[in-house]
Amino acid sequence: MNRSLVFSLFAATLVLAGCANQPGPESRPYTAEETRELAMEALNRRGLSFDEYQQKKAELLGAPQRTFGFDQKGAMNAEQRVVLPGRAS
Template structure:
């Protein structure tokens, strides 16, 4: 009875320690840059003609560029205090 209790306590400790360990790098999601690099490597391995390669590469690079827009309030400098309609920014 004593051995089975010790064994079950040891097994529970091992299971809990395994669950509490940090996940490996392979289980984390890829960043946008890593995804783009993987897509470029796959494109290089395809054996496409030069024109097809350039077209697919342009599509990948166009899709990877983030689109930035301005809000309707304009830009603000953090070094200056601006009052907008009675409230500080």
């Protein structure tokens, strides 16, 4: 009789302990913003070139892709004065 009493108390304790636990945050689905943040963190860790990074970032954010790079005009000389239209130099 003593063994059955100990076993029933042990079983009751296990059931009550299991009911007292709240579901953790990992059991709920991620929101869209959290998913985007995780994807951006993973992108930052990948070590891509600048152009590849900008392309993947635009895909993740859904932004229109802008092209970055050199303008094919050649090197600029710091001593040359270039007047850009609409800007005061």
